[in-house]
Amino acid sequence: MTAQLIDGNALSKKLRGEVAARAAALTAQGLKPGLAVVLVGDNPASQVYVRNKVKACEEAGLHSVLEKYDASLTEAALLARVDALNQDPTIHGILVQLPLPAHIDAHKVIEAIAPEKDVDGFHVASAGALMVGQEGFKPCTPYGCMKMLEYIGYETRGKHAVVIGRSNIVGKPMAMLLLQANATVTVCHSATPDLAHFTRQADIVVAAVGKRNVLTADMVKPGAVVLDVGMNRTDDGKLCGDVDFAGVSQVAGWITPVPGGVGPMTITMLLVNTIESAERAAQSVDR
Ligand SMILES: Nc1nc(=O)c2c([nH]1)NC[C@@H]1CN(c3ccc(C(=O)N[C@@H](CCC(=O)O)C(=O)O)cc3)C=[N+]21
Structure with missing residues (x-):
């Protein structure tokens, strides 16, 4: 082996430590950063990923809510849940785990997420912002x-x-x-x-x-x-x-x-986007 390894676990540890410090500072101000993870169905890989995301939040001092629904959940019911999370002031990031069951239009669900809580960076507004160089969450x-x-x-x-x-x-x-x-x-x-x-x-x-x-x-x-x-x-x-x-x-x-x-860097950047979202929310309350 001649190549040097880029260690995603080591870099994640460093960056998650920075997230934890920012989370502690916000929490001290009375604003605990929160991520909602929505999982529909029982895809075994998704179960593992979602558990890892929730665990990473806990370790960094972020509040996380895991909402699990069985595969029969209707699109309308999921859209209603997303809307409730959009309105929830304790939630700064919303992640709807993909893939979704085939009867649900994933695009429609992602577009229902408020862009200011789109910590996955999947919303068309986030994609558009990236394309034109404006501020928005990066995938x-x-x-x-x-x-x-x-x-x-x-x-x-x-x-x-x-x-x-x-x-x-x-x-x-x-x-x-x-x-x-x-x-x-x-x-x-x-x-x-x-x-x-x-x-x-x-x-x-x-x-x-x-x-x-x-x-x-x-x-x-x-x-x-x-x-x-x-x-x-x-x-x-x-x-x-x-x-x-x-x-x-x-x-x-x-x-x-x-x-x-x-892999671990994907979860780390989710935490970074979530803390960023919470800091923006804190600033808009200050003003
Ligand atoms: N709305 C949404 N957002 C996502 O970010 C999203 C998603 N849906 N659906 C599924 C994919 C997949 N994904 C991974 C994240 C971390 C690891 C990860 O941490 N992997 C570890 C190993 C984990 C293991 O052992 O299985 C590693 O590479 O070291 C893997 C996969 C996020 N995804």
Whole structure:
């Protein structure tokens, strides 16, 4: 292994400590920051993620409410819950865990969240703000990736970044953040004919496809930074990313592991967005 590891757990520990200090200061002022997590159905992966989010809140001194509903919950009932949380002054962030059951229109639910409580950064208003460079919540996973680049002191200006994947929650916002950080950005996806042609030119590769071994050693420029957003399982049930870690870590300069890389950073940035939202709420009360 020649690449240096970008340790998402270590960076998370540092950043969550900062969140905890800000949460303590707000709490002392009489405003306890609060996150509501809404889970519909019994997707086993979602159960684990949601539990991790609630646990992270507790450890950082944030108040959290977990609302669990069974898969038969109607769209109207969910929209009514979101509206109640929008009105609730003890809640500063609302996260509706995805995926939602097929009978519920996820877009409709996300658009129902008040943008000032959209700590996932999934609302069209948040996406639009990111696109035009206005203030708004950044989606947690790409935001966490940018923090990892900052952590290793990586200068993105003038570098070529290749993002593999074009989802609304990772690929597209990742490209926007890198662009804002003065990188030259290429977005590749399932219809890109020769992926390796692009990745071989990249100083930064972000793999966000959801498929194992999308990126192999022969596709990586020596010294490149490789950020692995994938969350997959090997045949024997172990968690793994989109990157062939064993091979790519022989060529790359920096690499994120899975687990212990981007995953914990996603939760960390959720806490950061929530504390930010609570601080904004505190300021609007002060005035
Ligand atoms: N509204 C919404 N917001 C989300 O942010 C959201 C979502 N829905 N739906 C599902 C995905 C997935 N996601 C993860 C977050 C952290 C880890 C994480 O901490 N992973 C650990 C390992 C966890 C394990 O062992 O399973 C790691 O990589 O080290 C993983 C996955 C957030 N998501």
